[in-house]
Amino acid sequence: MVGAPLDSPDLLYASGFRAVDPVVLLDRGGARTLVVAPMEYSRAVRECPRVNVVDTKLLGLSRRQRARLSSWALRLLRRERVACVHVAGAFPLGVARRLERAGVRVRIVDGALYPERLVKRAEELRAIAESQQAAVIAMRGAVRMIAASSIGQDGVLRFEGKPLTAEDVRRAIDRVLLEQDCVGRDLIVACGEHAADPHAVGEGPLVAGRPIVIDVFPQHRRHGYWGDLTRTVVRGRASPELRRMYQAVRAAQAAALAVLRPGVKGAAVHAAAARALESRGFRTGAEDGRGVGFIHGTGHGVGLAIHEGPTLGPSSDTRLRAGHVVTVEPGLYYPRLGGIRIEDTVVVTPQGWRILAPCEKRFELY
């Protein structure tokens, strides 16, 4: 592996080294050697007790060689007499070509480098639950803020004498996450039109009577594990149509959870959610060339990456196992009405599943 551990879940998993700068890691059946820059050496030794740490000076690289990661990798492989490496598809092409020119065979692993990474150990579950709990605390603050807002004559929410914007709520969430030693990136607080686009982060004034999607996914700064939580609220009363839509999404989440257990394929969980929405009359398809309805998968794995396996989508063949951590997040999106999504993160248990950090569900806030 070659890269910055903080940007590569596999590297972070294998090394335990929370570094922003690039490293090289060789894993020979569990015996791991980590190459770092000389000035990272003492920190790496301290942070990675189960890994053999060397620096580029110890490897005998010249100053010029030390500037090229491919030289780090090549020297390490020579020293360890390795003639063939198995790498992930994301391995940098430049390093691969350099190794190949030097006679090293570079094979791409079929599937994940550490498939065991998806099955979480107890300490990993605690870490994800910690991030998820931070998301819950932040969500409660956000919902309280919206609930405490007043409704102006134009329908715009007002808080502490000013219009309440998506940015205000996002900043409040960020502040709470920080207190919990977590950090969020592009959290979603999306109202009305924006909420109809599941990836729009949202902006501008929030208005009464329209769904506000709040999607909070913090990464913990200490251990790097993520959490993921979404709630949708309406300030004031929702129309009967919106209420039906919300109930359908809740029912879809319940339907997905009802079938979620070890041995079940991700696709089956998604199908259960999709059926629940369809049977309540909520169609998925295209409208004016734009996807509407249930336009994303039901869930994804969460761990050192915010999006990892297993996925719960229409073509997810992977069978769930105890220890998998997945989001369950059905949603409905119609430009005219906005979007509604409800998401919890659960761990698959031998009997079924367990929510990692419970958070109440309120829709209408009045």
Place this chain on the structure above:
Amino acid sequence: MVGAPLDSPDLLYASGFRAVDPVVLLDRGGARTLVVAPMEYSRAVRECPRVNVVDTKLLGLSRRQRARLSSWALRLLRRERVACVHVAGAFPLGVARRLERAGVRVRIVDGALYPERLVKRAEELRAIAESQQAAVIAMRGAVRMIAASSIGQDGVLRFEGKPLTAEDVRRAIDRVLLEQDCVGRDLIVACGEHAADPHAVGEGPLVAGRPIVIDVFPQHRRHGYWGDLTRTVVRGRASPELRRMYQAVRAAQAAALAVLRPGVKGAAVHAAAARALESRGFRTGAEDGRGVGFIHGTGHGVGLAIHEGPTLGPSSDTRLRAGHVVTVEPGLYYPRLGGIRIEDTVVVTPQGWRILAPCEKRFELY
């Protein structure tokens, strides 16, 4: 290019799309086509007015093909009748192999994909200055906090009735950055032993009489540009030795800035800083197998990446150009004394350089 724009400065630069999820971008002499997932389509069209946006459905990919980025790339290249692509060394090997199997030639660019990215336009300089100003505001708060602390009998700093820790100061910095719509990652507040390791983020109680290195590097959430600023302070009085060390580092920064101008090689700037330290008797070398003295380069470029070209290191051949933005950050590190580093971020101008956001330098706080 293949990857998540927010994790790839080149992709962010070329697309303007601030997305966490992966995309594919083809640049044909400036005419850029961006491939995104269907649910990112409307957002991408909105955020990238100068780029031709398509989604994987528009490209006619099947559901299964849509799950593989190499299929996105391949279909785009077929549609555009491209037989040869030039990519960065970091391009994913898996995608490259797939393209090659399909008959596309994949060449690695010698050097940067967008060398022009290092020469900043006026709007980019404003963006970096904005992040740098956030760092200045946060730095002032951190220094004020340490200056306002009292010194306990054990030498540990106390603030609001409790020991003042590196974590406390870091959290205060994070909070200020957030108010400025910036976010920091692994900011450094390192005292004593920790400060002797230039990359240790620091932890535990801060103590009087020992240097505290504060390194703040925020990324702005709106535009993605970074800033980078370091100050070193001592609460109380510093020993004469530490004072000499601080003055040497200040002199080294001044010496580096004295030679910094267009046409000068990065190595020459580094040499000026190194000479200033050596001439004041501060040696660089090994002590108990550990590097001591001036053990890192004098600076690096800053932009959409926190570390980019040009570098100001011992083997930096690149000649500086007006519009380059670099840090100038000499430092000295001795386990017995701790570390001292002073860093400002400057833009190279036709006449020399300009500090992007000035910040006063105080060493002893008493």
